[in-house]
Each structure stands twice: as structure tokens, then as C-alpha cells.
Amino acid sequence: MAENTIISFQNIYKQYDESMILKDISFDLEKGKFYTLLGPSGCGKSTILNLIAGFTQATSGSIVLDGKTVNTLPPNKRKVNTVFQDYALFPHMNVYDNVAYGLKIKKAAKDQIKEKVMDALRAVRLSGFEKREISEMSGGQRQRVAIARALVNEPEILLLDEPLSALDLKLRTEMQYELRDLQQRLGITFIFVTHDQEEALAMSDEIFVMKEGEIVQSGTPIDIYDEPLNNYVADFIGESNIVKGTMIRDYKVEFAGKVFDCVDGGMNENETVEVVIRPEDLVMTRPSLGNMKIIVQSQLFRGVHYEIIGEDPEGNEWMVHTTRKAEVGEEVGLAFEPRDIHIMRIGETEEAFNTRLSEYAVVNGTMVQETIDMEKGVDLNNDI
Ligand SMILES: Nc1ncnc2c1ncn2[C@@H]1O[C@H](COP(=O)(O)OP(=O)(O)OP(=O)(O)O)[C@@H](O)[C@H]1O
Ligand SMILES: [Mg+2]
Numbered sequence: 079m080a081e082n083t084i085i086s087f088q089n090i091y092k093q094y095d096e097s098m099i100l101k102d103i104s105f106d107l108e109k110g111k112f113y114t115l116l117g118p119s120g121c122g123k124s125t126i127l128n129l130i131a132g133f134t135q136a137t138s139g140s141i142v143l144d145g146k147t148v149n150t151l152p153p154n155k156r157k158v159n160t161v162f163q164d165y166a167l168f169p170h171m172n173v174y175d176n177v178a179y180g181l182k183i184k185k186a187a188k189d190q191i192k193e194k195v196m197d198a199l200r201a202v203r204l205s206g207f208e209k210r211e212i213s214e215m216s217g218g219q220r221q222r223v224a225i226a227r228a229l230v231n232e233p234e235i236l237l238l239d240e241p242l243s244a245l246d247l248k249l250r251t252e253m254q255y256e257l258r259d260l261q262q263r264l265g266i267t268f269i270f271v272t273h274d275q276e277e278a279l280a281m282s283d284e285i286f287v288m289k290e291g292e293i294v295q296s297g298t299p300i301d302i303y304d305e306p307l308n309n310y311v312a313d314f315i316g317e318s319n320i321v322k323g324t325m326i327r328d329y330k331v332e333f334a335g336k337v338f339d340c341v342d343g344g345m346n347e348n349e350t351v352e353v354v355i356r357p358e359d360l361v362m363t364r365p366s367l368g369n370m371k372i373i374v375q376s377q378l379f380r381g382v383h384y385e386i387i388g389e390d391p392e393g394n395e396w397m398v399h400t401t402r403k404a405e406v407g408e409e410v411g412l413a414f415e416p417r418d419i420h421i422m423r424i425g426e427t428e429e430a431f432n433t434r435l436s437e438y439a440v441v442n443g444t445m446v447q448e449t450i451d452m453e454k455g456v457d458l459n460n461d462i
Contacts, residue, residue, distance in 0.1 A: 368411020
């Protein structure tokens with residue numbers, strides 16, 4: 079465990095009734111970072127927060143906070159506070175009293191309470207709103223009151239359980255900036271729970287992707303987006319084209335009826351693999367210029383781009399994000415570079431995956447692709 083570890087889960091299992099809700103969860107979280115637990119409903123995200131806060135206890139394993147095992151330590155003895163999805167504010171109290179509530183219960187001195195409440199309101203940019211009733215606050219402002227109410231206790235760790243899901247899209251995006259900014263100003267550890275991948279990508283230092291009580295993959299947003307471990311992660315994080323392929327040998331993969339250069343290796347010869355290419359990495363071009371051809375089947379205008387879906391000669395579907403229009407039934411070329419091809423071994427563990435990646439994708443800090451003729455067969459002329 080590193081010196082700046084603030085919280086450590088060591089082989090945590092949690093059982094409710096007959097079912098194992100969390101299965102062998104281990105991680106070390108560092109002080110002052112923004113972490114996100116990302117996964118679908120019921121995968122165990124809130125249960126992890128509840129274990130950290132002390133609202134429930136692990137069936138087995140250890141939870142270490144600030145160097146001490148805290149498995150049975152009551153919530154009020156932990157320097158942890160939670161912001162709940164529904165904010166759980168007191169509707170009949172004004173903003174000041176809502177934020178001050180916890181300190182009053184603890185019987186803190188009046189002038190000390192005032193100072194701390196004012197500090198917390200300043201941190202969430204609500205100075206001047208002290209006397210407002212909760213019912214007179216907007217959704218985003220209520221959200222900030224809820225955060226101030228947690229911050230007033232000066233937690234080392236702030237747990238945020240889907241705090242933005244009740245807000246409309248525009249406000250949610252604004253609050254993403256604000257939360258990220260707040261975390262950086264305060265320098266405390268945030269653990270944020272969401273099932274929204276965009277939220278996770280936008281805010282986090284590190285994301286834990288969960289599935290059915292397990293952590294499937296962890297890493298920075300870019301790591302996870304660019305190098306998904308498997309089908310599940312690739313699908314969960316962003317739009318993906320996932321097709322079956324064959325790894326001919328290192329750095330050579332066959333799919334859609336053709337052999338392509340790629341930057342992955344370490345598989346068996348002729349191993350069946352899954353190939354991922356992001357829709358925004360596919361460049362639509364003239365059929366003669368692309369390194370693959372598709373027949374356009376549908377086209378949707380998405381505001382910033384068109385979303386085009388087409389079929390290759392092998393029957394695979396490809397989604398393309400492009401600013402160009404195409405007609406249904408038209409044949410277009412798709413161009414992409416070796417580094418846009420991400421290869422996943424079926425059933426590979428995260429550990430084996432990370433080891434293989436470090437051995438094959440990067441050599442002395444230089445991408446292997448530099449040794450491959452990257453532009454071969456690829457003309458990035460977008461003129462269709
Ligand atoms: N107190 C409890 N008693 C029994 N089962 C529980 C309890 N709390 C949670 N569970 C079960 O544990 C599983 C995980 O629940 P959890 O609340 O951690 O999921 P989640 O990932 O937060 O989901 P959501 O996104 O819907 O909030 C669910 O199947 C849930 O029904
Ligand atoms: Mg939950």
C-alpha cells in the first residue's frame with residue numbers, strides 16, 4: 079500500500095441474503111484524486127460507498143482508512159461524508175440551517191458553526207443564499223447545498239452517489255465542471271458513482287468499470303476508452319464497432335475479409351479475437367481510397383455529426399461519425415490507421431491484458447506502430 083493511500087479495499091466480499099453482491103473487490107485509492115465507480119444498475123456501486131461510509135459491513139475482507147482497519151468503525155467516526163442522489167435536504171429549513179445541521183447535532187460552538195457554514199457555502203458558490211428556503215432553490219442549487227452540507231464536516235473523502243442524475247442535461251454538464259473544479263480546489267478524495275459513461279470520462283482521474291459485483295477494468299479515462307479490456311467495457315464506454323477477427327501473427331489482424339496492420343501482439347497465431355474501432359476513428363472516403371468498403375444502410379443527423387451505419391462485404395455492421403453526408407445504398411470507403419484498431423483477446427484477465435499491452439504496444443515509450451508502415455493503403459483524403 080502506497081504512502082498516499084487514503085483508502086484500501088482488500089478482497090472485500092459482501093453478501094445480502096443468499097446472494098454475493100460484491101466479489102473480491104480490491105483497490106487502493108490515493109489522497110486528493112477523483113475516482114468514479116461506473117456500472118449499470120444493481121452492480122454494487124452504492125454498496126461500495128456504503129461500506130466506505132460505514133453504513134454496512136463487509137462479509138469478509140478488510141477496509142483500511144488512513145492506515146487503520148475500520149471494518150466495524152461507526153460512520154460518525156470516519157472522516158467520510160456522503161452526498162445522496164435525492165440530496166436528502168430538510169425542506170422546512172433554510173440553506174444555512176441545512177448546512178449547519180450536522181455541526182449543531184455535534185454541539186459545536188455557534189461562531190465556529192457560522193464560520194464553517196460560510197466557508198462551505200463559499201466553496202460551492204452559494205454565498206448570500208443563507209436565508210433562502212430549500213423550496214426556492216433550483217435543482218442545481220439544491221445539489222450544491224447538499225454538497226456544502228457534506229463539506230462542512232471537513233471530510234477527507236467525499237462520496238457522491240449519482241448526485242447529478244436528477245438534473246437536466248445542460249445543468250448536469252455545468253455541474254460536472256463545478257464538481258471537478260471543487261475537488262481540485264479542496265484537494266480531497268472524491269468517489270463518484272454513476273452509470274453515465276460521459277460523466278465518468280469527463281471528471282475522473284481514474285474509473286473503475288463494474289459488472290455484477292466485480293471490477294472489470296480500472297484506469298484513466300483515456301486508458302479505458304482507448305484500450306478496453308473486453309466487449310463489455312468497449313460497449314459500456316462510448317459507441318464501438320466490435321467485430322470478430324483473426325490475429326494472423328503479431329501486428330497483423332484479419333477482419334472484414336482483409337488483413338490489416340495493427341499495433342497489438344502477444345496472441346497465438348490465428349487466434350480468434352474481437353476487433354474494436356471507434357466510430358469517430360473511421361474516416362469516410364471514396365471507395366477506391368479507403369482500406370475497406372461499406373454500403374450505407376442508414377444515416378442520422380446528430381447535430382455535430384452524421385451517424386452512418388453501413389455493412390461490409392462480410393456482413394459486419396460499421397457505425398461512422400462524420401461531418402459528411404452519404405446516401406443510403408451508396409458505397410463508401412472507410413479509412414483508418416493501425417493505431418485505431420484495438421484488439422481484445424476473448425476472456426483475457428485485466429492483469430494479463432495490462433502486461434501484454436506494456437510488452438507489445440509500447441517499446442521504450444515509442445509506439446510500435448512507428449515501425450509499421452502506418453499510411454500504407456490509407457489515404458486520409460476525406461473528399462468523397
Ligand atoms: N440492504 C440490502 N439488502 C438486500 N439486498 C441489497 C441491499 N442493498 C443492496 N442490495 C442488493 O445489492 C445489489 C447491488 O445494489 P447497489 O445498491 O449496490 O447497486 P447500484 O450499483 O448502486 O445500483 P443503482 O445504479 O441502481 O443504484 C442489488 O441487487 C441490490 O438489490
Ligand atoms: Mg446505487
